[in-house]
Amino acid sequence: MKRYLIAFTLIVLTQSLCNAANIKLANNKYCLTQNDSLANYIGKYKFSDREVYIHIDVVNGDLVGTQLWDGNKVQFKRLHDDDFIVIGYDWSVKFLRDTDKKVTGILVRGTDRLIKISQ
Numbered sequence: 043m044k045r046y047l048i049a050f051t052l053i054v055l056t057q058s059l060c061n062a063a064n065i066k067l068a069n070n071k072y073c074l075t076q077n078d079s080l081a082n083y084i085g086k087y088k089f090s091d092r093e094v095y096i097h098i099d100v101v102n103g104d105l106v107g108t109q110l111w112d113g114n115k116v117q118f119k120r121l122h123d124d125d126f127i128v129i130g131y132d133w134s135v136k137f138l139r140d141t142d143k144k145v146t147g148i149l150v151r152g153t154d155r156l157i158k159i160s161q
Contacts, residue, residue: 080105087156
């Protein structure tokens, strides 16, 4: 009984510390900071074939894209690693990286390519 109480207390304490530091629990195993996860995707992106831009940011712990031509916002849900889906549209989104593992662009629905132009 004492062991269960200690384990429960540790779990609650860990979650409280992560929430207080604005850090999310990943797979209920450990804390990830924004630097380890979503912060890598923040920036301004341009469609490769036209002068259309979006800005991606982290809002309340979620990845959110803002279409700069009309201000419409879309939320991304992570599926795995750099693979996301646009909530409400069910569009696949894959963030592309260079050989140094830096995010350089986005591939939407497997056809539309955006290039990261700034942080």
